[in-house]
Amino acid sequence: MKTATAPATATQRVYDTIHAAIVEHRLAPGTRLREVELAEGFGVSRTVVRQALHRLGQDQVVELEHNRGARVPQPTREQAAQVFDARRVVECELARRLAGKLSAEQRAELDALVRQEAEAEARGDAPAAIRLSGEFHRALARFAGNPVFVRLLDELLPTTSLLIALYQGGTDRSCAAHTHTGLLTALAGVGNGAAGEMRRHLSEIERSLSVGEAVAPTPLRDLFAPYRET
Known part of the structure; x- marks a missing residue:
């Protein structure tokens, strides 16, 4: 039973954490969301990360680009x-x-x-x-x-x-x-x-949307290290 529910729980955790990081300005617009870095940062498999990114893309929170992966949107x-x-x-x-x-x-x-x-x-x-x-x-x-x-x-x-x-x-x-x-x-x-x-x-x-500048990207391994699965 634990084995069956763990992947869904991990996927939801990755989804929620990335969603919050975007909304709270901890992930800069335009940041490339690389599966390898995210998997390392969260301490989960790339499959879990891929599932979470797919859901975020469906909800239009991230952009999914063919053969290029996911990134944080940069709205005009x-x-x-x-x-x-x-x-x-x-x-x-x-x-x-x-x-x-x-x-x-x-x-x-x-x-x-x-x-x-x-x-x-x-x-x-x-x-x-x-x-x-x-x-x-x-x-x-x-x-x-x-x-x-x-x-x-x-x-x-x-x-x-x-x-x-x-x-x-x-x-x-x-x-x-x-x-x-x-x-x-x-x-x-x-x-x-x-x-x-x-x-x-x-x-x-x-x-108020006038002259702001995009913040510099934070390495994904560092940003999500506190959420690493032990």
């Missing part, structure tokens, strides 16, 4: 316009639907995410702050009760994170805890007000 500014156009359509509608209708439990979950995001920013933990920011937006999709919204956000959020890594200048993040506090306030009101606040929030992030 043209793609940025498309991504934020799609996010405004989806998330403004989410905000409109949820405004004034959040349960006490849902409000508490969002409050906790904003608090944890602010704490991560205060201690300079950018990867955690980025992850929590994405979880805030994804939570709104979950609360709408339509799994299609969740799948759309699961595709759009990693690309947004890559765009920020490539093109957002400076060290301040536009999608920060204080802006989510404003969204929470708007969500307590009427639908059109919350939708307008979400539109302003997303447009602010898009406008």
Whole structure:
């Protein structure tokens, strides 16, 4: 029984770790994801790595190139316009639907995410702050009760994170805890007000994509060494 379940568990672990590394800017856009290095870094077989990369490719988190393997995408500014156009359509509608209708439990979950995001920013933990920011937006999709919204956000959020890594200048993040506090306030009101606040929030992030420079790649063996399977 252990032998049958171990490969699936290892594949999921590699999938989750690479996905998080991309979203949290620990893997630079354009990084080549070489199977040999990843297998060594994780301490797993190349088959496990190949399975994880195939799933990441299916979910459009990484790019799979024929005879060249996988790499972290490098979205263009043209793609940025498309991504934020799609996010405004989806998330403004989410905000409109949820405004004034959040349960006490849902409000508490969002409050906790904003608090944890602010704490991560205060201690300079950018990867955690980025992850929590994405979880805030994804939570709104979950609360709408339509799994299609969740799948759309699961595709759009990693690309947004890559765009920020490539093109957002400076060290301040536009999608920060204080802006989510404003969204929470708007969500307590009427639908059109919350939708307008979400539109302003997303447009602010898009406008911040200007002069950032891509970060230098980190050797995969070093990056994933802490996740090595013993």
